[in-house]
Amino acid sequence: MATSLNLVKTNHFTPYPAISPSLPELSQKGKTVLVTGVATGIGLAIAEASAQADASTIVMVGRRADVLNAAVSKVRGLMKDPKANVIGH
Numbered sequence: 001m002a003t004s005l006n007l008v009k010t011n012h013f014t015p016y017p018a019i020s021p022s023l024p025e026l027s028q029k030g031k032t033v034l035v036t037g038v039a040t041g042i043g044l045a046i047a048e049a050s051a052q053a054d055a056s057t058i059v060m061v062g063r064r065a066d067v068l069n070a071a072v073s074k075v076r077g078l079m080k081d082p083k084a085n086v087i088g089h
Helices: 041-052 065-076
Strands: 032-036 057-061 085-088
Touching: 032 041, 041 057, 041 065, 057 065, 065 085
Parallel strands: 032 057, 057 085
Antiparallel strands: none
8 A cells, every 4th residue: 555655845846035045144155166966957956056156166077078068158157256167077
C-alpha cells in the first residue's frame, strides 16, 4: 500500500523576497564564489544569484565545455560590476 507523505507545505518555483539576492544581508560584494555543476539547473541558478548579489568573482565548474561556455556568457551578462570576473573551468 503506497502512502503519500507531504513533508513540504509550499513548493517555490521562483525566488521569493526572503531569499532575494538583492537583499543587503545576502550581498556577495567583494567575495569569490565557486559553483560546481554550473551548466544547468541549481548550479546555474546559484551562479546567476551570485551575480545579482554583486560577487566580485564567480568561478564556474562544469563538465561539458559548450554548455559551460554558454552559462558563463549568461552569468557575465548579469554582473553589476564591469570589473567583476566570471571564470569557467
